[in-house]
Amino acid sequence: xxxSESQAGLRWTTQQRNRSDRLARVQAALGGALDGKIxxxxxxxxxxxxxxxxxxxxxxxxxxxxxxDFLGKALTRVDTTRVHDLHMLLSxxxxxxxxxxxxxxxxxxxxxxxxxxxxxxLAKLAQSGKLNIGAIHTYLELFSRYFIDLTPRVSxxxxxxxxxxxxxxxxxxxxxxxxxxxxxxxxxxxVIAQVNRVVDKLPRVDIPGDWVGYVVQSPTPYYIExxxxxDPALISEIQVLMAMMAIKGIYAEYEIERLNxxxxxxxxxxxxxxxxxxxxxxxxxxxxxxxxxxxxPALIPAIEAGFVESVHSFGSELGMEKYISAxxxxxxxxxxxxxxxxxxxxxxAGHYACDMFIGSTLQIDLQxxxxxxxxxRIAGFGGAPNMGADARGRRHPSKAWLKAGEQARxxxxxxxxxxxxxxxxxxxxxxxxxxxxxxxxxxxxxxEQANMALPPVMIYGDDVTHILTEEGIANLLLCRTxxxxxxxxxxxxxxxxxxxxxxxxxxxxxxxxGIIKRPEDLGIDKRMATRDLLAAKNMKGLVRxxxxxxxxxKRFRNW
Amino acid sequence: xxxxxxxxxxxxxxxxxxxxLVGVVGSGNLEVLIEPSPxxxxxxxxxxxxxxxxxxxxxxxxxxxxxxxxxxxARISINDMGATPAVVSLRLDQAVxxxxxAVSKExx
Numbered sequence: 001x002x003x004s005e006s007q008a009g010l011r012w013t014t015q016q017r018n019r020s021d022r023l024a025r026v027q028a029a030l031g032g033a034l035d036g037k038i039x040x041x042x043x044x045x046x047x048x049x050x051x052x053x054x055x056x057x058x059x060x061x062x063x064x065x066x067x068x069d070f071l072g073k074a075l076t077r078v079d080t081t082r083v084h085d086l087h088m089l090l091s092x093x094x095x096x097x098x099x100x101x102x103x104x105x106x107x108x109x110x111x112x113x114x115x116x117x118x119x120x121x122l123a124k125l126a127q128s129g130k131l132n133i134g135a136i137h138t139y140l141e142l143f144s145r146y147f148i149d150l151t152p153r154v155s156x157x158x159x160x161x162x163x164x165x166x167x168x169x170x171x172x173x174x175x176x177x178x179x180x181x182x183x184x185x186x187x188x189x190x191v192i193a194q195v196n197r198v199v200d201k202l203p204r205v206d207i208p209g210d211w212v213g214y215v216v217q218s219p220t221p222y223y224i225e226x227x228x229x230x231d232p233a234l235i236s237e238i239q240v241l242m243a244m245m246a247i248k249g250i251y252a253e254y255e256i257e258r259l260n261x262x263x264x265x266x267x268x269x270x271x272x273x274x275x276x277x278x279x280x281x282x283x284x285x286x287x288x289x290x291x292x293x294x295x296x297p298a299l300i301p302a303i304e305a306g307f308v309e310s311v312h313s314f315g316s317e318l319g320m321e322k323y324i325s326a327x328x329x330x331x332x333x334x335x336x337x338x339x340x341x342x343x344x345x346x347x348x349a350g351h352y353a354c355d356m357f358i359g360s361t362l363q364i365d366l367q368x369x370x371x372x373x374x375x376x377r378i379a380g381f382g383g384a385p386n387m388g389a390d391a392r393g394r395r396h397p398s399k400a401w402l403k404a405g406e407q408a409r410x411x412x413x414x415x416x417x418x419x420x421x422x423x424x425x426x427x428x429x430x431x432x433x434x435x436x437x438x439x440x441x442x443x444x445x446x447x448e449q450a451n452m453a454l455p456p457v458m459i460y461g462d463d464v465t466h467i468l469t470e471e472g473i474a475n476l477l478l479c480r481t482x483x484x485x486x487x488x489x490x491x492x493x494x495x496x497x498x499x500x501x502x503x504x505x506x507x508x509x510x511x512x513x514g515i516i517k518r519p520e521d522l523g524i525d526k527r528m529a530t531r532d533l534l535a536a537k538n539m540k541g542l543v544r545x546x547x548x549x550x551x552x553x554k555r556f557r558n559w
Numbered sequence: 560x561x562x563x564x565x566x567x568x569x570x571x572x573x574x575x576x577x578x579x580l581v582g583v584v585g586s587g588n589l590e591v592l593i594e595p596s597p598x599x600x601x602x603x604x605x606x607x608x609x610x611x612x613x614x615x616x617x618x619x620x621x622x623x624x625x626x627x628x629x630x631x632x633a634r635i636s637i638n639d640m641g642a643t644p645a646v647v648s649l650r651l652d653q654a655v656x657x658x659x660x661a662v663s664k665e666x667x
Contacts, residue, residue, distance in 0.1 A: 238645045429643045433613075470645035495616050495644040526652045 015188035022190060023213070025050040037166040037209070038198060039216045044074040047214060051190060052083045052154060058107070059089040059152035059180050062098065063139075063343065064114065064227050064382065065294075065315040066173045068158035070194045070218035072097040075156070080105055087111070089152055091139060091176055091343075092382070093118045094225070102131040111135055111150055112380060113142045119377035126378065126450060136380045136456065140347040143176070146183035155184040155191045158222040161202055162195040166209035169202040172316035172324065172339040173224065177207060179344040185211035196221040203336035226318040226553045228294045230268040233538040233558070238427060238470050241519065241529035243269035246358065247278045249473045249522045250423060250466060251287040254400040258290040260350040260387045262359020266425045268298040270358070272534040275305035292350035292387075295320040295331065295339070297552065301535035301545045303330055313339065314346040314383065319556075323549035343383075350387045355400035356421040357387040358468075361458060362430065365441050366486045366498065368461030368476055370424050373443040378450055381458060388459040390420045404465060407477040419477070422459060423466040428494030435496035436469075437489065461485075467492055471499070472518040479515060491516045563606040563614060565621045570602050570631030579658045582650045589639040589647060593654040596634035608639035620644045624651050 010017075027034065029050040033043040052058070060075065061068040076097050086107035090098060093115035101107040102125050111134040115122050125131040137145070146152060157177050159168040170177045181191050190213040198217050247270060250256070261267040274288055284307055291311045293299065297320060302308050311331055316324070316339055324331045324339045331339050350357070361370040370388075372379060394401070401418035408419050426436040443455035467474045467489060474488040484506075491507035493499030510516045519526060536542045540559045543550050578594035596603070604621055635654075639647070 236646075238643075238649060241649060427643065427645055429645065433610075433643070470649070495619050500619060525656070526649060527656045529649065529653075 019188045019190060022051050022053075026214070036164060037212065037215050038164065039214050041070070041216055041219055044071070044216055045077045047192070047216075048075060048078045049082050051192070052078065052086070054083065055085050055087065056153040057087045057089060057150060059146070059155040059184065060098070061091070061155070061157040061176055061180055062094060063091040063176055063315065064094065064116070065224055066158050066175055067095060067223045068156050068194050069095060069097070069223045070216070070220070071156035071158075071192065075106065076100045076104060078106055085109075087134075089142070089146070089150060091142060092116070093122060095223070099125060099131075105130075108132060109134055111137065111142065111145070113137045113139050114380040114382040116379055119379040123376055123378045123450060133378070136378070138347075138381050138385045139176075139343055139383045140351070140386045143179040143183075143344045146179065151187045151189065152180065152184045153189050155180050155189060157181060157191060157193050159193050159195045159207070161197045161199050162193060162212075162215040163199060163202050163209070166193075166212035166215050167202055167205045168193055168195070168207035168209075168212060168215075169204060170206040170340075171203070172321055172341060174206050174341050175315040175343045178342060181207050181211050190214070192216070194218040194222060203338065204334050206340065224318055226556070228263055228296050228317045229319070229552065229556055230265055230296070230298055231539050231556060231558070232268070232272055232298065232534050232536050232541060235265050235269045235272070235531065235534060237529050237531060239266055239269040240273070240531060240533055241524070241526065242266060242425060242427070242468060242470055243273045244277055244524050244529060244533075245473060245519055245522060246270050246423070246425065246468055247273060247283070247287075248281065248524060249517055250356075250358075250421070250468070251278070252281060252283055254355070254403055254421060256287050256356045256400045256421065258354045258398070259288060259356040259358070260292045260354050261296070262357075262384070264360040266360050267358055268296065269534070271296060271298040271302055272536060274302035274307045275535040276533050277528075278307070279305065292346050292354055294341075295324055297542045297550055298536075300542050300550060303327065304545055305535075312346050312349055313341040314343045315341045318553050319551045322551065323546045326549050347383050347386050350383070351389070352391050352394055354387075354420070355398050356423065358423040358425055359384060359388065360426055361424050362436065363438050363441050363443075364424060364426065364436060364467065364489065365438055365461070366489055367482075368424075368464040368467065368485065368489060369441060369457050370459040370461075370464060371441045371443040371456065372458050373441070373446045373456045375442055375446055375449070378446070381456070384458050388422045389463045390422070394418070394420070404477055407475070408465075411480070419465065421465050422463050423468055424459065424464055425468045428469050428471065428492075428496050428499060435498065437493035437496045437498035439498065469494060472516050472521070475515050475517070478513070484510065484515070488515050561608050561611045561614075563608065563617050565604040565606075565618070567602045567621075567625040567630075569600050570625075570633070571629040573631045574633040574658060576658050579654050581654045581657065584638050584640055586640055587642055587646070589637055589642040589650055591650045591654045592636040593658055594634050595632055598632050598634065600631045602630040602633045602635065604635040604637065606637045606639060608637075608641075610639065610641040616644055620647050624648065627652070628655050630655070
């Protein structure tokens with residue numbers, strides 16, 4: 001090799017050589033506490049002190065479900081003279097430790113997607129200057145940047161089990177791990193996994209061992225939140241009425257076969273009405289056949305009734321493991337018998353392969369923009385903006401997609417194309433009589449407070465196709481002017497100030513044209529809107545529907 | 560506690576049948592008693608509500624209810640524990656539907 005050739009070799013391998021340096025530092029620092037790739041839990045902070053460098057981009061796995069909590073806690077205890085100014089990459093900020101690293105000066109920059117439980121503290125830290133927010137993303141957007149300009153140097157992930165070679169079994173809660181591990185491992189970064197158990201033989205390999213640098217068995221299993229469990233006992237009659245309207249006025253109307261549901265009680269009510277109300281309408285086999293959805297316990301009765309043909313999941317749900325394993329025709333289950341979820345794929349599936357997204361929100365303005373931002377809290381987006389957006393790159397047709405596209409373009413001289421249905425389902429008043437409809441979103445004020453480039457809008461008005469409230473359904477696809485759109489929204493906004501401000505004559509005209517539909521226009525008998533219509537009325541009902549396979553977490557066992 | 564009273568004249572739909580009670584008095588809910596009463600074609604509504612200061616909203620909810628049903632010779636009593644307008648309207652509609660339903664069953 002000539003001198004220039006060897007110099008060229010050095011020039012293009014800085015990351016690989018840096019990786020080797022890090023591995024050598026760890027070997028020297030840990031000595032006997034390192035057994036191949038296996039690190040003793042008692043030495044985790046020493047591992048971090050040796051492997052991390054100031055300014056590193058560090059991805060800490062944690063989303064709204066599983067959390068690499070042991071690694072996250074350990075990261076708050078590193079030596080700040082050696083490790084500082086980290087640039088944290090997080091799907092979800094949900095544990096106090098996620099912010100402690102900023103308080104302690106270990107990290108200074110943050111790119112993330114969602115921060116529900118820590119949203120208030122995040123806003124305060126950002127204001128104090130201890131934390132510099134790069135940007136707030138959707139999940140898919142953040143994963144995408146891991147492969148472009150936010151590639152992690154070190155990633156801290158969580159798995160169920162590892163073997164001695166570092167192969168990982170992530171099982172039902174695979175979630176974000178493949179995206180994070182792939183981006184890190186193939187760009188000379190280092191993946192560190194906390195596992196519940198180190199075993200000789202894994203049930204299956206979810207992450208190949210040669211992508212993984214180190215494995216540590218955490219003293220306690222990783223934390224996981226049962227985020228998608230909704231107790232049917234808490235579903236109200238108004239939610240039953242709205243679910244009836246959704247099924248008759250939207251699912252049946254557009255023959256929606258492929259869909260994604262939000263996580264609220266509104267959509268849980270729909271799930272529980274499929275085997276009763278929708279079945280009575282003769283809709284079995286015609287609607288709601290294929291889902292991008294976490295394994296919602298509320299979907300069990302519909303699955304058992306044969307409504308549901310397939311479900312692909314972002315993550316798993318505590319207590320659903322045995323039920324899922326026993327229904328491999330419906331869920332994505334490996335040869336080992338446990339499910340594999342994948343957040344990145346499921347987000348892509350929800351965006352491109354579903355005809356409808358339906359979910360709740362906190363505020364809707366007169367253009368139909370929808371936001372969950374509230375003052376003093378930087379909550380972020382999660383997956384909703386990708387689920388609740390027309391897929392502009394989609395090309396394959398379906399009945400629902402074609403019909404929505406046709407309605408939006410009727411009478412206009414444009415080339416035909418389809419459109420995704422994006423439904424916002426809200427009661428006009430939330431708790432404490434807070435109106436869901438507003439002239440101006442709180443997001444504007446939050447943007448000003450937190451110095452954001454844009455108000456944080458969850459779903460833009462031009463993507464919303466229907467707004468469903470207890471008062472009726474507004475079909476925004478059929479509106480032809482800004483004024484019509486505004487009146488259609490006011491026309492279902494109930495007794496909120498926005499609703500009271502309607503032009504009654506124009507709203508009646510929109511109703512005559514079928515742009516607004518009341519329950520009576522849909523032929524819905526309000527006397528039927530009782531909890532008797534729910535296929536399961538409480539948690540015990542869900543367990544019974546599952547044939548005893550569903551095992552709800554303790555806090556949901558109220559019998 | 561606040562008591563609100565409404566009277567709508569010249570209803571077109573006369574009520575007959577047994578009094579109907581729907582709903583329960585519980586947080587965020589309400590109880591509606593609806594009964595036929597000789598009121599010279601009017602519909603009288605009395606609301607006792609735990610939530611003070613929502614008079615304008617009640618007025619609008621009741622006016623819309625009257626627009627929908629135009630009841631005559633009907634007395635409605637409401638015990639409210641902070642129900643949203645949505646729940647109020649649903650209960651009222653359920654009460655009327657169950658009463659008129661009962662009427663048609665009797666005549667059949």
